Amino acid sequence: MSAPSLRVDFGKFQLRNPLLAASGAFGYGAEYREFIDNATIGGFVTKSVTPQPRRGNPHPRVAETPAGMLNSIGLENLGIDHFLAHEWPEVLKEPCVPILSVAAYSPDEYVEMCAKAQAAGGVQAIEVNLSCPNVKEGGRTFGADPGAVEAILRRCRQETDAFLIAKLTPNADPVAIAQGAEAGGADGLSLINTLLGMGIDVERRRPLLAMGMGGLSGPAVKPVALAMVYRVCRSTSLPVIGIGGIATWQDVVEFLLAGARAVQVGTALFSNPLALAEMIDGITDYCVRHGHDSVEELIGALSEGDLITEGKYEK
Amino acid sequence: MMETGRVVLSEDAAPGVGLLVFHSPEVARDYRPGSFVHLRTGDSATVLRRPFSIARVRGEDVVLLYRIIGSGTEWMRARRPGDELDMMGPLGTVFRLRERASRTLLVGGGLGMAPLLGLAEALRHAGYVGEMEALLGIRSQGDVFGPALTEGVDLEWQLATDDGSGGFHGNAAQLLARRLDALAASGEDPSTIAIYSAGPEPMLEAVARICEPRGLDLQVSMEAHMACGVGACRACGIVPWKDESRIHGRVCKEGPVFDASEILWDQVTI
Ligand SMILES: Cc1cc2nc3c(=O)[nH]c(=O)nc-3n(C[C@H](O)[C@H](O)[C@H](O)COP(=O)(O)OP(=O)(O)OC[C@H]3O[C@@H](n4cnc5c(N)ncnc54)[C@H](O)[C@@H]3O)c2cc1C
Ligand SMILES: Cc1cc2nc3c(=O)[nH]c(=O)nc-3n(C[C@H](O)[C@H](O)[C@H](O)COP(=O)(O)O)c2cc1C
Ligand code: FES
Numbered sequence: 415m416s417a418p419s420l421r422v423d424f425g426k427f428q429l430r431n432p433l434l435a436a437s438g439a440f441g442y443g444a445e446y447r448e449f450i451d452n453a454t455i456g457g458f459v460t461k462s463v464t465p466q467p468r469r470g471n472p473h474p475r476v477a478e479t480p481a482g483m484l485n486s487i488g489l490e491n492l493g494i495d496h497f498l499a500h501e502w503p504e505v506l507k508e509p510c511v512p513i514l515s516v517a518a519y520s521p522d523e524y525v526e527m528c529a530k531a532q533a534a535g536g537v538q539a540i541e542v543n544l545s546c547p548n549v550k551e552g553g554r555t556f557g558a559d560p561g562a563v564e565a566i567l568r569r570c571r572q573e574t575d576a577f578l579i580a581k582l583t584p585n586a587d588p589v590a591i592a593q594g595a596e597a598g599g600a601d602g603l604s605l606i607n608t609l610l611g612m613g614i615d616v617e618r619r620r621p622l623l624a625m626g627m628g629g630l631s632g633p634a635v636k637p638v639a640l641a642m643v644y645r646v647c648r649s650t651s652l653p654v655i656g657i658g659g660i661a662t663w664q665d666v667v668e669f670l671l672a673g674a675r676a677v678q679v680g681t682a683l684f685s686n687p688l689a690l691a692e693m694i695d696g697i698t699d700y701c702v703r704h705g706h707d708s709v710e711e712l713i714g715a716l717s718e719g720d721l722i723t724e725g726k727y728e729k
Numbered sequence: 730m731m732e733t734g735r736v737v738l739s740e741d742a743a744p745g746v747g748l749l750v751f752h753s754p755e756v757a758r759d760y761r762p763g764s765f766v767h768l769r770t771g772d773s774a775t776v777l778r779r780p781f782s783i784a785r786v787r788g789e790d791v792v793l794l795y796r797i798i799g800s801g802t803e804w805m806r807a808r809r810p811g812d813e814l815d816m817m818g819p820l821g822t823v824f825r826l827r828e829r830a831s832r833t834l835l836v837g838g839g840l841g842m843a844p845l846l847g848l849a850e851a852l853r854h855a856g857y858v859g860e861m862e863a864l865l866g867i868r869s870q871g872d873v874f875g876p877a878l879t880e881g882v883d884l885e886w887q888l889a890t891d892d893g894s895g896g897f898h899g900n901a902a903q904l905l906a907r908r909l910d911a912l913a914a915s916g917e918d919p920s921t922i923a924i925y926s927a928g929p930e931p932m933l934e935a936v937a938r939i940c941e942p943r944g945l946d947l948q949v950s951m952e953a954h955m956a957c958g959v960g961a962c963r964a965c966g967i968v969p970w971k972d973e974s975r976i977h978g979r980v981c982k983e984g985p986v987f988d989a990s991e992i993l994w995d996q997v998t999i
Contacts, residue, residue, distance in 0.1 A: 441961035445982075448730040449817070449959070461963070469969070469976060474954040476964040478777045483956065490963045492976055632776050684956045685775055687817065688731060 418701035419708040420694065422456070424653050424675050425577050425601050427511055427539070429456035431697075432670065432709060433690050436657055436680030437462055437515040437541060437581075438487065442501045443508045449687035454694065456676060457511030459604075460501075462543045464516075465523045467493040477613055477622035482632030482659070483681055484611050486625040489517055489546075494527050498534040506536050513579065517543040521562070525569045532574040539577040542570060542600075544591075545607040545629075557607075558586035560594030567598025577601045579655065584609050584635075588642045589649045596650050604655035604678065605646060606639045632681040633659040640672055647673025647714065661689060663696020670697075673714040732756050732766075734814040737790055739806070743872070746840060747795050747806045751814050754789045762826070762848035763950055763986040764819035766793070767958035770801035780955050782927070782985070783819060785847035785882065794843040820958055824848050824948055824986050827923035831859040832912070835884070836905050836936055838866045838928020844950050845927050846882050853883070859921070862887065864908065866901025866932060870894040901928065902935035909943060919943055926950070926989075930997065937989040947989040953980035969996040 420431035435458035440446065443458050452458070470490025477484045491497065494516070505512045514537050516527040524542065531537040544557030544566070556562045567580060580595035582588050582605035592603055608629025613622035621627070639658025647654050656674030660666060661682035669677045682689045701709055734751030742748040756766065760783050767778040779801040784794045795802050808814070824844075827833070833852060835845045842865055852858045865886040871894070888896030889904040897904045905924075913919070926936045927950035940947040953965035960982035968978035971993050978984055978992070 439957065439962055445957070445959050445961035461961075467976060470963060470966060473965075473967040475967075476777070476954055476956045476962075481774065481776065483776050485956070485962075485964065487963050487966075490966050490977060492974075496974075633774070681776065681956075684958075684962070685769060685778055686773070687959075 418698060418706055419710075420698065421708070422675055422710055422713070424655075427577070429511060429676060430454075431456045431694055432674075432676040433666070433693055434458055434511075434513070434655065434676055434678045435683065435690065436678035437543065438485075439680035439683050443505050443512060446683070446687055450690060453509040455510050455690050457513060458508070459513040459515050459541050459678065460505060461491060462489055462515040462517035463491050463494050463497045463527070464489050465494055465518055465527060467491065467496065472624035474622065474624055477628075479611070479613050479622075479630065479632075480634060482630050482634030483684075484613055484623055484628040484630055485608070486623045486628035488625070494530055498530060502534060502536070511539065513539040513541050514576075515541045515543050515581070517546050519546055521556075521566050521569065524566050525573055528570040528573040528576070531576065537574070537576045539579060540570075540574065541579040541581050541604060542566065543581050543607070545581070545583040545585075555583055555585065557581075557583035557591060560590045562594075563591050564594040564598035567595050567600045571599035579604050581605065581607055582642075582646070583607045584638060584642055584658075588646050592646045592650050592652070596652055600652060602653045602655065603646060603650065604657055606635065606642055606658045609635055609638065631659065633661055635659045636665060640668055643669055643674050644672040661686070663693040663700065666693050666697055667700055667712060670709070670712040671714070671716045673716075675713055730817060732816050732818065734791060734816060736808045736810050736812040736814065738810065739808040741806070742794065745797050747797055747802065749793045749795065749805055749808060750787075750790050751793075752790050756783075756791050756816070756819055757786045757789045759819050760786045760791065760847070761819065761823040762851045763823035763844050764821050765985060766791075766816040766818035767820060767955070768801075768805075769815040770804040777956060778817065778958060780952075780958060780981070782844040782950065783847060784843040785850060792846075794840055796840045817958055821981060821985050822983055822987075824925060824950075825988075826852055826855055826857055827946060828857050829921070830857060830923035831921035832917065832923070833858040833861045834905065834908070834922065834924045835861070835863040836901050836924060836926040836928070837864070838901050838926075838932040839868075839872070841928030841932075841950075841952070843927070845925060846884075848925055849882055849884055862908070864889065864901050864904050866891070866904070866928065868892065870896075900932065900935070902932055902939055905936060906939045909939065909945075913943075919945055922946070924948070933989075934994050934997065937992070937994050940989060948986055949989050950985045951980050951987060952985065955981050957981070967997065969993040
């Protein structure tokens, strides 16, 4: 038998394999050059870019927690204008699919960023990070409101022909949000972003992060992410990227079986920059052992048997 | 860049201070003074690595000096000869070895002085140092680290102790100011003096405020909580540049060694 194909269709893209690096863990694609060959991965998502430059949050911005970590980086970046003029041309040279991540603080800003990306040219896919507070609406996260998500996606859709991926926050009902995104015209979904979390140093009686709270990621969130991905995949026809605590090839297979067409890896890269390469080897072996010619055969291939239904397990 | 090291020596160098020596021809070869390793301090499930400056290199052996403060450094202390270490590195922007200095001042704060040991060796080796002086701020006389630390590095530390139990009563920055005043009084040209400092951030900031008005060439080695260690996550992006177009220097990438004159010290948030 020849080596199984790892290629997956993701909307209009055919990815080399289902492994992407997640936003915020992979800079603008070149930072891990000495550890990761981008010609071996499916793609990556840039650190989220914002309309204006942001200095980010005070330090410490990260802390370790059991099987996970908290972060409150504060979206430090030089703003979309600087990014498109200076970083984006370099991003485009990477030998895999680069996805531009945009984050904003009002619906108008999301729209403005999509228009700028369209005008810059070469932007094939945009991941809309919906986990920011809506400053005009008392700081409620856009991503927690299906109506707001639908409206943002609809307006972004008019500004760009790039493939639009809505990145969902787990701090809300992902099924409702996914439906909002689909109604607004999203081409794909990615989930989950980080879960709101906190840690306290009991000796100093101070939060571990300077900002008090932050986003939890890493293996600790994986079961939560997997359940959300599973539910969303069953409620939408859009292609889904599974994210959250993926650290081994078994984790990748779990997300594919749950219905994701691709996955993103973030936190795992920090302790193991070779994780993506190890996952590629692992899923190849898995396909061979299970007699699959293509990794596509794994997508949604959970043997449902007497699986309890949505309504029942929510009780 | 992903390297393994085999532990050669692991011992307490002083109360609460560990000395870890490991064999790694690759890390030893690529080491430059000021570079650090990003060490996995635990099994493969460990989520965040720990950054440590390389104190010095002896042949193919690499020396780390560390204060035992938590789970990662406790794990390091439990290593035994023959154990394997998993690390990324050496990483980071290193000390620029200032050529033709008439005088070199090394200013260390506590264990933060670790990278100054290898720096002193490299400067000597290159013949760049002129007169070399080493100033060390510690809490009290009893804190002087074991002889293993400075063995073979020909440095005579002038001590400053917070409690006045030994040497100068005060901190390393105050001792430096006094020394610089004496040099100025004797007519020494400040443009030929090179200063290198490593230690806690408040000390670095105090040293920078002393050096800046005197127009002295100062490089500092900074510390920050890190995740990736390679510039990808901005956990450590906390060193504000004077040059607005750059926002923050990343301690892991543009640092840990910075040219003090490029930093907006008022806005460092460590
Ligand atoms: C470039 C660089 C060089 C360093 N060189 C040395 C050295 O030569 N000797 C030495 O003793 N220490 C050094 N440190 C500090 C060292 O990284 C921390 O003491 C160590 O990470 C503590 O780990 P822990 O698990 O024992 O402590 P814990 O307090 O349990 O750690 C909890 C978390 O906080 C982080 N953390 C805590 N303190 C620091 C700190 N000061 N800097 C960065 N992260 C921190 C840890 O990495 C970990 O993620 C250096 C730090 C940096 C950034
Ligand atoms: C340090 C850090 C920074 C992040 N920054 C971003 C970001 O800028 N935009 C974004 O959409 N997600 C960001 N994330 C979230 C990740 O992309 C991912 O959704 C989340 O961490 C869960 O995956 P993981 O467990 O594999 O890290 C960040 C995560 C971490 C740990
Ligand atoms: S630790 Fe990730 S950018 Fe420095």
